[in-house]
Amino acid sequence: MDVKTLCLGLLSIREACGYDLKKTFESSFKHFFPAGYGSIYPALADLAEAELVNCREIPQVGKPDRKVYRITEAGELAFLKALNRTEPQHKLRSEFLATIYFADRIDDTRLADLLDARVEKLRESIEDISACIDDESPGASFVAGFGAVVAEAAARYIESHRHMLVGTDNQEKDIHIKVVTG
Amino acid sequence: MDVKTLCLGLLSIREACGYDLKKTFESSFKHFFPAGYGSIYPALADLAEAELVNCREIPQVGKPDRKVYRITEAGELAFLKALNRTEPQHKLRSEFLATIYFADRIDDTRLADLLDARVEKLRESIEDISACIDDESPGASFVAGFGAVVAEAAARYIESHRHMLVGTDNQEKDIHIKVVTG
DNA sequence: TTAGGCATGTAAAGTGTTACATGATTTG
DNA sequence: CAAATCATGTAACACTTTACATGCCTAA
Numbered sequence: 001m002d003v004k005t006l007c008l009g010l011l012s013i014r015e016a017c018g019y020d021l022k023k024t025f026e027s028s029f030k031h032f033f034p035a036g037y038g039s040i041y042p043a044l045a046d047l048a049e050a051e052l053v054n055c056r057e058i059p060q061v062g063k064p065d066r067k068v069y070r071i072t073e074a075g076e077l078a079f080l081k082a083l084n085r086t087e088p089q090h091k092l093r094s095e096f097l098a099t100i101y102f103a104d105r106i107d108d109t110r111l112a113d114l115l116d117a118r119v120e121k122l123r124e125s126i127e128d129i130s131a132c133i134d135d136e137s138p139g140a141s142f143v144a145g146f147g148a149v150v151a152e153a154a155a156r157y158i159e160s161h162r163h164m165l166v167g168t169d170n171q172e173k174d175i176h177i178k179v180v181t182g
Numbered sequence: 183m184d185v186k187t188l189c190l191g192l193l194s195i196r197e198a199c200g201y202d203l204k205k206t207f208e209s210s211f212k213h214f215f216p217a218g219y220g221s222i223y224p225a226l227a228d229l230a231e232a233e234l235v236n237c238r239e240i241p242q243v244g245k246p247d248r249k250v251y252r253i254t255e256a257g258e259l260a261f262l263k264a265l266n267r268t269e270p271q272h273k274l275r276s277e278f279l280a281t282i283y284f285a286d287r288i289d290d291t292r293l294a295d296l297l298d299a300r301v302e303k304l305r306e307s308i309e310d311i312s313a314c315i316d317d318e319s320p321g322a323s324f325v326a327g328f329g330a331v332v333a334e335a336a337a338r339y340i341e342s343h344r345h346m347l348v349g350t351d352n353q354e355k356d357i358h359i360k361v362v363t364g
Numbered sequence: 365t366t367a368g369g370c371a372t373g374t375a376a377a378g379t380g381t382t383a384c385a386t387g388a389t390t391t392g
Numbered sequence: 393c394a395a396a397t398c399a400t401g402t403a404a405c406a407c408t409t410t411a412c413a414t415g416c417c418t419a420a
Contacts (some may be wrong), residue, residue, distance in 0.1 A: 001277040009284055019399055032276040041401055062388035064400040083288055087299060088277035094214040095183040095270035102191055103321035106265055117269060139285035142346050146339050153335030157328050164324050201371055223373055244416035246372040
């Protein structure tokens, strides 16, 4: 599933313009499926060309015409088909973890900053996500809940295991501490 | 941090050929930074051209020459510099969650399959990861522990909240269940 | 005898990110 | 008066993914 398909899915809920979709991405998808204008606008153009959506242009003063896209029947079908296609992926790409992997090459101050910054971001995103946990559909709620729980687990892990990497006392760094998963 | 930099980092631990690096990616980075031959071989070629690594060709019978790469001093410096550059990203892109977001458009059987498949994958990756939790460096252990804990949280969430989406009794689907994060 | 491991790579296609370009109105 | 919001898009770049291409050796 690419940005194009996701746009189609959102348009199957309600009609919208590119700008609206971007806001939806920001509020509901940011933490697991980010997309910017550079993906959304071309996606809409493609969908329109394939006649999976219609476009109605609403003139405005002082702004570009607002292009409101509405899904077509062909679009509905295409979306349902996409929803049933092949096992959906779930991919993480973490420069953060890759960096931490080499913790022994990073000085304590920098390392502490990295860990703190990540925890802070996680806490922020938990705030964001919690705001839409009571969202429109069960699916939206489930996904938001998932994000919140996973982020919470990540933050807690970092806080409770940071001693493995950064010690107030520098000697701790050389002690090989047994990690217990649970 | 891209695949190129990660290869450089791995070569700063020990010399290796592309094939070896791929195996390391599979065993240690797969769950948070996947990479295939199509990324690794070009990365090595680039690193060699930039003289951040040297290459020694070892002739073999019945196989292509084994090209063993070893990091140079310039490479070590470049890697340390990369490790200290800008806040590292941590990006998730989940077609799975995007699909589940539209759960109300998916029939119960398919939905149950999706959830089951994901839980199974998570359990598998927990197995994988646990195997390298006592790895060489504190950083490697920390990262493995992180992966295991987060995957466990994800699996548990799916199991304990699947009733939000899939009901043995189909009526449950329409009841809007309040999600509690904790 | 067949599957899997060892070992290299290229080329094209697909996708997303970032930066650029424009500009009025509203809010603090 | 500055910053944010509304509103569109393109173009270049970066990067990864996938498919292709080759071929021997070993273990089950």
